[in-house]
Amino acid sequence: MYAEGRAWIELHMENLRYNAGVLQNLLKGNCVLMPAVKADAYGHGAEAISRELQKLGIRHYCVASAEEGTRLRQAGIQGEILVLGYTHPRDFEQLKKYDLVQTVVDCDYGKELDSYGKELPVHVGIDTGMHRLGESFEHYSRIRKLWDCKNLRITGLYSHLCTSDGRSRRDRAYMRLQEARFQDIIKKLRQEGKKDFTTHIQGSYGILNGKELTGIYDFARVGIALYGVFSERSRELEHRYRIKPVLSLKARVASVREMKEGEGAGYGLAWYADSSRKLAAVTIGYADGLPRSLSNKGHALVKGRKVPVIGRVCMDQLLLDVTEVPGIQTGDEVVFIGKSGKERIRVEELAEESGSISNEILSRLGSRLRRVII
Numbered sequence: 168m169y170a171e172g173r174a175w176i177e178l179h180m181e182n183l184r185y186n187a188g189v190l191q192n193l194l195k196g197n198c199v200l201m202p203a204v205k206a207d208a209y210g211h212g213a214e215a216i217s218r219e220l221q222k223l224g225i226r227h228y229c230v231a232s233a234e235e236g237t238r239l240r241q242a243g244i245q246g247e248i249l250v251l252g253y254t255h256p257r258d259f260e261q262l263k264k265y266d267l268v269q270t271v272v273d274c275d276y277g278k279e280l281d282s283y284g285k286e287l288p289v290h291v292g293i294d295t296g297m298h299r300l301g302e303s304f305e306h307y308s309r310i311r312k313l314w315d316c317k318n319l320r321i322t323g324l325y326s327h328l329c330t331s332d333g334r335s336r337r338d339r340a341y342m343r344l345q346e347a348r349f350q351d352i353i354k355k356l357r358q359e360g361k362k363d364f365t366t367h368i369q370g371s372y373g374i375l376n377g378k379e380l381t382g383i384y385d386f387a388r389v390g391i392a393l394y395g396v397f398s399e400r401s402r403e404l405e406h407r408y409r410i411k412p413v414l415s416l417k418a419r420v421a422s423v424r425e426m427k428e429g430e431g432a433g434y435g436l437a438w439y440a441d442s443s444r445k446l447a448a449v450t451i452g453y454a455d456g457l458p459r460s461l462s463n464k465g466h467a468l469v470k471g472r473k474v475p476v477i478g479r480v481c482m483d484q485l486l487l488d489v490t491e492v493p494g495i496q497t498g499d500e501v502v503f504i505g506k507s508g509k510e511r512i513r514v515e516e517l518a519e520e521s522g523s524i525s526n527e528i529l530s531r532l533g534s535r536l537r538r539v540i541i
Contacts, residue, residue, distance in 0.1 A: 173450035182411035196383040203390035205231035210532035281316035290323030297329040331372040415505030418451035433478025456532035471508020
């Protein structure tokens with residue numbers, strides 16, 4: 168049983184279902200969710216998350232690589248699986264075998280896909296100003312010529328908003344500019360009779376902050392918000408949407424010991440006791456995905472009390488100052504993300520303390536952490 172484990176993740180699937188409902192209700196027209204289950208569903212476990220989403224009737228997903236898409240197919244996931252990133256030509260057969268939809272990352276790559284010689288379903292990426300992937304919106308004639316490739320079955324067209332997570336006037340203006348560029352490409356293609364393709368441009372923040380977007384799209388590539396999390400702390404968004412975290416991260420107290428005033432602890436003796444203290448060694452470390460940058464500044468919950476990480480976070484263990492926790496003993500549960508008693512630590516808080524964002528923290532949680540469905 169997970170209750171006897173060293174460190175684990177708990178997945179609260181009722182929260183996933185709730186979040187999916189909240190986000191779907193924010194979409195216009197007949198737009199539906201296309202969950203981003205890349206990076207092992209942001210560390211949650213792509214197979215378990217996708218199976219739960221299948222129960223909700225969701226049939227469109229996006230991943231980062233052909234390998235991620237293949238694993239979903241092997242787990243029995245049905246429907247459209249879009250590969251957002253580059254796939255090397257040696258893996259084109261994998262796209263074909265597992266019925267994966269490949270992104271055309273630019274027009275030259277589209278020709279390379281076409282030269283494979285077998286029909287492949289694709290979505291064409293349009294770079295509307297992020298300058299990452301996609302053919303530039305300025306190259307309409309090149310985009311149009313992709314429809315002449317006999318082996319490309321173009322089923323979708325999409326772009327990516329790069330300032331939708333910001334709320335400044337500049338951010339909002341650039342988001343509107345990107346949409347206008349995307350809409351212009353859609354309009355030109357449809358005027359030429361190219362109408363049989365779906366469209367999508369919104370991610371999580373495009374849904375949450377995208378009220379100024381005027382278009383109605385077929386899909387929304389929801390990512391971090393589906394998991395009940397924001398990339399960074401936002402009281403405004405937390406209050407407005409009240410999405411619920413799906414993931415909790417927990418470990419165990421391995422041992423408890425007394426420290427005398429002036430004694431140091433851990434590698435490099437990076438922490439010294441300024442008075443008599445009680446320390447707990449805990450069964451989790453940076454090999455599990457807990458950032459080493461939390462050394463001497465992170466926090467955890469034990470018996471409903473918030474306590475500090477002291478000393479350096481190690482590969483497999485770390486130390487907590489548990490002086491103020493009565494009755495602590497070996498085997499007690501320690502919460503790094505989630506609730507204990509009336510206290511809660513959100514991943515946004517942990518990310519802030521480590522100098523990162525929630526997306527990175529979650530996606531780097533280690534494979535040796537057992538995922539337990541609650």
